[in-house]
Amino acid sequence: METKETPIIEFRSVSKYYYMGDNVVRACDGIDMSIFKGEFVAIVGQSGSGKSTCMNIIGCLDVPTHGEYFLGGVSVGALRKNALAEIRNEMIGFIFQQYNLLAKSNLRENVEIPLMYAGVPKAERRRRATDVLTKVGLGDKLKNKPNQLSGGQQQRVSIARALVGRPSIILADEPTGALDSKTGLEVLAMLRELHEEGNTVVLITHDSSIAARAQRVVRLEDGRVSYDGPVSQAPGVGTYTGGGA
Amino acid sequence: MRFFESFELALKNILAGKMRAFLTMLGIIIGVMSVIVIVGLGNGMENYMVDAFKSLGTDTLNIMITGRGSSRSVSEEKMYEIVAEHPEYFKLISPTVSMMSSVKLGAETLESPSVTGVSEDYLEMKQYFLLPGGRGLYYVDIRERANVCVVGTYVNDTYFNGAAVGQTLKISGRLFTIVGVLDIIADSGEAEEGGADDIIFVPYSTAARMNGLGTLNSYMVTLVSEDLATPAKEAMEDELYEIFGADNAYNVQSMSELLGTMTQMLNILITVLALIAGISLLVGGIGIMNIMLVSVTERTREIGIRKALGAKERYIMSQFVIEAATTSVMGGALGILAGFGLSGVATQVIAALTEESLSVSPSVNSVIMAFGISAVIGILFGYLPAKKAAKLNPIDALRYE
Numbered sequence: 001m002e003t004k005e006t007p008i009i010e011f012r013s014v015s016k017y018y019y020m021g022d023n024v025v026r027a028c029d030g031i032d033m034s035i036f037k038g039e040f041v042a043i044v045g046q047s048g049s050g051k052s053t054c055m056n057i058i059g060c061l062d063v064p065t066h067g068e069y070f071l072g073g074v075s076v077g078a079l080r081k082n083a084l085a086e087i088r089n090e091m092i093g094f095i096f097q098q099y100n101l102l103a104k105s106n107l108r109e110n111v112e113i114p115l116m117y118a119g120v121p122k123a124e125r126r127r128r129a130t131d132v133l134t135k136v137g138l139g140d141k142l143k144n145k146p147n148q149l150s151g152g153q154q155q156r157v158s159i160a161r162a163l164v165g166r167p168s169i170i171l172a173d174e175p176t177g178a179l180d181s182k183t184g185l186e187v188l189a190m191l192r193e194l195h196e197e198g199n200t201v202v203l204i205t206h207d208s209s210i211a212a213r214a215q216r217v218v219r220l221e222d223g224r225v226s227y228d229g230p231v232s233q234a235p236g237v238g239t240y241t242g243g244g245a
Numbered sequence: 246m247r248f249f250e251s252f253e254l255a256l257k258n259i260l261a262g263k264m265r266a267f268l269t270m271l272g273i274i275i276g277v278m279s280v281i282v283i284v285g286l287g288n289g290m291e292n293y294m295v296d297a298f299k300s301l302g303t304d305t306l307n308i309m310i311t312g313r314g315s316s317r318s319v320s321e322e323k324m325y326e327i328v329a330e331h332p333e334y335f336k337l338i339s340p341t342v343s344m345m346s347s348v349k350l351g352a353e354t355l356e357s358p359s360v361t362g363v364s365e366d367y368l369e370m371k372q373y374f375l376l377p378g379g380r381g382l383y384y385v386d387i388r389e390r391a392n393v394c395v396v397g398t399y400v401n402d403t404y405f406n407g408a409a410v411g412q413t414l415k416i417s418g419r420l421f422t423i424v425g426v427l428d429i430i431a432d433s434g435e436a437e438e439g440g441a442d443d444i445i446f447v448p449y450s451t452a453a454r455m456n457g458l459g460t461l462n463s464y465m466v467t468l469v470s471e472d473l474a475t476p477a478k479e480a481m482e483d484e485l486y487e488i489f490g491a492d493n494a495y496n497v498q499s500m501s502e503l504l505g506t507m508t509q510m511l512n513i514l515i516t517v518l519a520l521i522a523g524i525s526l527l528v529g530g531i532g533i534m535n536i537m538l539v540s541v542t543e544r545t546r547e548i549g550i551r552k553a554l555g556a557k558e559r560y561i562m563s564q565f566v567i568e569a570a571t572t573s574v575m576g577g578a579l580g581i582l583a584g585f586g587l588s589g590v591a592t593q594v595i596a597a598l599t600e601e602s603l604s605v606s607p608s609v610n611s612v613i614m615a616f617g618i619s620a621v622i623g624i625l626f627g628y629l630p631a632k633k634a635a636k637l638n639p640i641d642a643l644r645y646e
Contacts, residue, residue, distance in 0.1 A: 056640055062640060081557075085556060088552075094554070096643070100546070113550075113551065114554045117551075117554060117555040117560060
């Protein structure tokens with residue numbers, strides 16, 4: 001997958017250290033990695049491998065303590081909180097394990113949130129939220145509240161919310177973690193579909209069989225990259241056969 | 246994100262927990278209500294007082310000559326002269342002589358009527374009207390020290406069945422002929438025993454002689470306009486000072502000035518009371534802050550989600566401030582309604598208990614002030630919780646259970 005264009009995500013010896021008294025916890029310890037537009041990458045690792053920290057940095061929820069992170073060619077480390085919020089809004093589409101939908105708002109309102117913060121006028125917001133909810137197969141449930149939906153449907157709402165702002169990256173954090181195997185597979189199929197439509201998808205998981213659904217695998221161990229390459233050659237990456245977290 | 250959307254969101258959140266929102270507002274409701282009622286009560290008392298003083302005449306001066314040393318005094322001719330010399334201030338003058346005398350009708354003694362000696366101008370000065378069939382006091386009555394009198398409606402109706410003119414009564418053993426009857430004076434339109442209509446007027450010269458006074462020492466002067474009360478009072482005092490050479494020999498009282506002083510005192514009292522009531526607004530504000538802090542903790546995850554999706558700190562901030570302000574303003578609005586309601590009830594209760602017509606009337610100013618203060622309190626006390634919400638770290642907030 002090596003091309004000469006600018007990577008959309010580029011880690012240059014990114015480290016994240018937490019200082020606890022005299023101890024230094026190295027959550028990420030000098031990670032180098034490039035992800036290009038249109039890729040489908042799985043970042044795999046056991047708990048404590050640094051994949052959550054890695055995802056927080058990619059998603060601009062956190063900044064590295066050392067090294068540099070370029071998102072679309074722009075160094076993120078030096079940006080202020082408001083600028084980070086803007087980047088999250090425009091460039092990142094989050095899909096969380098726990099869906100993270102607002103319980104008091106209906107589906108359309110939930111999907112509208114990123115557009116609201118982007119300052120999109122109400123009428124357009126409604127149209128786009130309706131479109132994208134229809135696309136994930138929930139066009140008939142616009143006024144429902146999240147708790148009236150199954151887990152798989154809720155995750156589809158959160159996919160819709162991730163897509164609605166047309167972000168540069170879809171960042172999915174254990175998207176099948178709370179789902180049974182069948183709906184888990186459906187969600188993964190949907191992510192593949194998004195990838196085939198040209199979206200850049202980054203999948204964070206502890207499960208090698210889920211990682212196998214991606215094109216490329218980045219395996220993290222103790223805050224370092226232990227493998228970076230195509231799925232086919234990744235050690236210990238089998239075929240997803242179902243089963244949640 | 247526009248203001249209106251934040252407002253919509255806030256309204257939705259408030260309406261989602263009506264009971265809680267109501268209890269949060271309660272402090273503000275009670276505070277605003279009590280401020281409005283207290284200020285309304287103050288207005289009512291002021292109006293009542295103004296009315297009471299008006300009936301005494303705010304366009305008059307009352308002059309008491311106490312004299313200095315043994316003999317120095319001022320003659321009634323001199324007083325009339327002073328009034329005539331200042332037509333820019335004074336209209337009419339009448340000596341007033343209060344009589345502590347018993348009134349007898351045949352064998353019956355009347356305790357209640359007040360007997361006052363006045364001049365022929367007095368009825369005009371007080372704007373009292375005579376019922377047809379009678380006359381007022383004339384100058385000749387004064388000059389001749391005639392034993393004639395004018396009585397109030399109460400006396401006429403109660404003792405003479407409405408036909409007092411031509412009848413007689415005894416004042417301190419002296420027989421007086423009733424020459425006129427006054428139309429009703431009391432504001433209430435109802436003559437009462439010991440009230441404004443239970444009166445008898447006699448010529449001041451007659452009264453002075455009966456009291457054994459050589460000189461008159463009490464006068465009433467009417468003014469061209471009540472706005473001139475202060476300069477007129479000063480002019481009168483200057484004249485009297487010239488006569489006596491001392492300022493402790495006389496006392497000039499202006500009802501209008503007295504009213505001003507009393508109104509001022511009442512206003513201070515009401516302001517202090519309103520401020521005390523205002524403390525409950527402060528307590529209400531703290532209640533709002535408390536609930537908003539709880540709300541921020543409860544909604545930590547929501548805040549995390551919003552931040553992850555691109556909400557800047559100022560959006561989160563404004564969302565919570567607007568929510569607090571909306572709660573507070575809704576409380577203020579309810580408090581205004583409750584204040585008007587209670588004012589109405591208070592008016593009824595006062596009327597029932599005291600038989601006085603004191604109307605508790607909330608002023609527009611107090612309503613605007615109460616509303617403004619409640620909005621400011623919402624913003625002020627919403628600020629701290631909103632700041633806390635805005636500063637939450639999105640990673641921690643997302644992980645919050």
